[in-house]
Amino acid sequence: MTALGGTLTEEQAQVREAKEKLGNRLLILAHHYQRDEIAEVADFRGDSLELARRAAQAAAQYIVFCGVHFMAETAAILARPGQRVLVPRKDAGCFLAHSVNRAQLLDAWDRLSAVMDGERELLPVAYVNTTAEVKAFVGAHGGACCTSSSAKAVLSWALKRSPRVFFIPDQHLGRNTAHLLGIPEEEIALWDPRHPPEDLTPFKKKRLILWRGACNVHVRFLPEDVERVRKQHPGVRVIVHPECREEVVKLADEAGSTSYIVRKVTESPPGTVWAVGTEQRLVGRLAKENPDKTVISLADVPPYCSDMSLIRLSDLARVLSGLLKGEEPGRVEMPEEIANPAREALERMLEAVG
Numbered sequence: 001m002t003a004l005g006g007t008l009t010e011e012q013a014q015v016r017e018a019k020e021k022l023g024n025r026l027l028i029l030a031h032h033y034q035r036d037e038i039a040e041v042a043d044f045r046g047d048s049l050e051l052a053r054r055a056a057q058a059a060a061q062y063i064v065f066c067g068v069h070f071m072a073e074t075a076a077i078l079a080r081p082g083q084r085v086l087v088p089r090k091d092a093g094c095f096l097a098h099s100v101n102r103a104q105l106l107d108a109w110d111r112l113s114a115v116m117d118g119e120r121e122l123l124p125v126a127y128v129n130t131t132a133e134v135k136a137f138v139g140a141h142g143g144a145c146c147t148s149s150s151a152k153a154v155l156s157w158a159l160k161r162s163p164r165v166f167f168i169p170d171q172h173l174g175r176n177t178a179h180l181l182g183i184p185e186e187e188i189a190l191w192d193p194r195h196p197p198e199d200l201t202p203f204k205k206k207r208l209i210l211w212r213g214a215c216n217v218h219v220r221f222l223p224e225d226v227e228r229v230r231k232q233h234p235g236v237r238v239i240v241h242p243e244c245r246e247e248v249v250k251l252a253d254e255a256g257s258t259s260y261i262v263r264k265v266t267e268s269p270p271g272t273v274w275a276v277g278t279e280q281r282l283v284g285r286l287a288k289e290n291p292d293k294t295v296i297s298l299a300d301v302p303p304y305c306s307d308m309s310l311i312r313l314s315d316l317a318r319v320l321s322g323l324l325k326g327e328e329p330g331r332v333e334m335p336e337e338i339a340n341p342a343r344e345a346l347e348r349m350l351e352a353v354g
């Protein structure tokens with residue numbers, strides 16, 4: 001914990017006190033896109049898949065999840081009886097997760113089922129960046145969740161079980177993953193929930209139907225950015241997240257999940273120059289933790305996730321102080337009728353990746 005002028009701030013002291021008093025009854029998880037003040041006090045930092053795994057294995061009574069709401073919902077779905085999942089800010093959502101809701105998904109499913117047998121010819125795969133309700137729909141229809149690390153394994157699993165996959169909601173992750181599996185563009189269609197097509201017969205010929213959603217942070221990286229950094233930094237390695245546009249992924253040297261990016265940069269030889277196409281809190285931390293390398297954002301105006309940024313140390317301190325008083329501020333509860341099918345979808349993902 002970084003102290004200011006050698007002494008802890010009031011919030012840092014509150015966090016330390018709660019950690020000491022609650023001991024192994026408390027586990028603080030933080031996503032890589034969290035502010036430094038949160039990342040510094042977390043017991044574990046990771047990407048969505050790592051945090052989902054860590055939450056599922058945790059023995060702690062209280063899991064305080066410093067990340068956006070769908071991540072805490074996932075932890076609550078995987079929690080053991082008696083375990084409590086709490087979030088410092090319930091209003092920290094996700095632009096991408098909110099690009100699909102259950103009503104839109106039901107509407108799309110009904111329309112597509114008019115031209116194909118929805119149960120036998122269409123299998124849904126949902127990126128974990130979705131609400132629990134959307135995951136529950138997917139689980140109830142035999143489908144699975146995926147993360148950016150597991151997308152290739154899960155999509156391949158799904159395509160072995162069904163002639164057609166409905167990939168929700170990140171069109172870029174879906175398309176980039178399809179290309180890794182050798183699925184040509186002609187076999188991919190886009191589903192726009194705001195403008196559903198009149199003629200649905202073309203969808204019968206596709207192997208992959210992509211929901212028209214995107215992350216508003218990762219779409220900010222453009223092909224021009226790759227061209228610019230290559231001119232400005234000869235020899236630069238460009239690494240991007242697969243939520244970036246297909247044109248950017250194609251121009252990059254490497255693409256991979258958040259944990260892949262962290263590993264590649266950390267393990268690279270001293271002197272390597274990296275331009276990274278992902279959320280800026282992670283890029284800034286990578287630069288700080290790898291002083292023997294040059295790590296810069298791929299964009300000239302680095303993008304931050306405004307939802308991840310909502311969580312401050314004062315929010316975490318408030319939750320922890322509440323726990324010490326016997327309260328459960330920010331508790332995330334999941335009704336069984338949603339948790340059960342959503343858990344099936346998550347468990348299928350964990351099985352698919354082994």
Ligand code: SF4
Pocket residue numbers: 033068093094095096097129215216217218279305306307308
């Ligand atoms: S970076 Fe994008 S996908 Fe991740 S939480 Fe923020 S809006 Fe959602």
